[in-house]
Amino acid sequence: MKVKPITTIKTVVETIEQGGTDIKVFSLVDPDRWELPPFRPGAHIDLHLPGGMVRTYSLCNDPADNKRYLVAVKRERGGRGGSVKLHDEIKVGDTIGVTLPRGGLKLDGDLTHHVFVAGGIGVTPFLSAAAFLQRSGRPDFRLHLMVRGEPPLKAMLAPLMKTGHVVVHDTTRSGRPDVASLVGLPSPGVSVACCGPESMLDDFEQATRDWPGQRVHIERFVPPALPVDRNARPYTLALSRSKLEMRVDPGQTMLAALVSLGIDIPASCCGGICGSCKVDWLEGAPVHRDRVLSPAERARSLMVCVAGSAEDRLVLDL
CATH class of the missing domain: 2.40.30.10 (Translation factors)
Structure with missing residues (x-):
């Protein structure tokens, strides 16, 4: 199936x-x-x-x-x-x-200023955001790009650098600037976003710990290592539409269980950051370990590559 x-x-x-x-x-x-x-x-x-x-x-x-x-x-x-x-x-x-495209930045009209922080090729989503904001007549944004030497995608960045919307920080010359100073303090109407290496994301998360969650966006390249759950227990995974069930043992991923049942699930990162393997759940108590779903999305969806179950039975809408 x-x-x-x-x-x-x-x-x-x-x-x-x-x-x-x-x-x-x-x-x-x-x-x-x-x-x-x-x-x-x-x-x-x-x-x-x-x-x-x-x-x-x-x-x-x-x-x-x-x-x-x-x-x-x-x-x-x-x-x-x-x-x-x-x-x-x-x-x-x-x-x-x-x-089909999924995710992306929510650049709502009530937001008046955007601060983007990127490392290297992590600039890509913010090039899309910059084009959208300029076309929408909302050019109040600043992109801080950390690079080692020449910036990537220079031809695409050049117009934004000329208008001052992009500030390039060459870390081979002066070191990486303090992320907290780039982000600043929480302000009404301001959103912040970051995409880059893990150390930069860690600094960004620390700098934005007091910001409203809906105005903070993080894009990851590499999934973080999942901690070993020493309290993990086996559970039954049930598929409501397919009428299939199987036992999932500790250490086995939900994704692997679904594949063993013959369910074709798109998967890319296998670490809970890309959103490829999102599936809706119907009953039970999922353990969410992803870095991509919002609290509202977790109320109905999970990422099968990293999710677990806190109860003996979990029912998916598959």
Whole structure:
């Protein structure tokens, strides 16, 4: 049995451009050049690559640019192989399956100022946000970009640097600035967001601990290590629509259990940060270990790659 809670659409690689050292920018379009499904600024898509790899990337173009999805990919030689495959094997004209966009930044109209903090290629979602805000007549934002040497995607950043919307901090010259000083104190109408390496995100989380949660946004590259739950107990995982059940043992992931049942679940990061494997739950008491769902979303959804159960039985809407 195959259950696919996330729709995949077919796209074609229209162009591949250099975005800096070890960075390629891929423009994905509908085969017939129709409009693509809409997305929020900086939303994510999963690319289904040859060999069964699924990798998640942020969109870096304006949502109004609705006939293409633009993703920038840095070649990570020590990564899991997705970026190397994109750089070395994917060519113009190739077909790539793409999930519907999800997530992104909520740049509500009642927010009057936005502070974005990025490290290196983590700038991608904020390029999309900047384009959206400027087009919407709301250009009150500042992007602090930490780099080592030349910034990535310089051609896309150049207009924003010229207007003063982007401040580039070359850490090889003066070290990384204090994140708390960039973020400042909580103020009405101000939102803050960060995307970058784990140490930067840790500093950002500390700097924003007193901010209202709905005005703080974090994007992660690498899932944090999950602590070992020494109190974990086996539980029964039940699928309401499929009428299937199975026992999930301590140390076994819910995702692995679903795969063993023949359920086809999209998965990319397998660490609770990308949002690919979101599934609705109906009964029970999930243990949420992800870093992507809001409290409101957790009331009805979970990420099967990292979620557990606090009770003996958990029912999913599958």
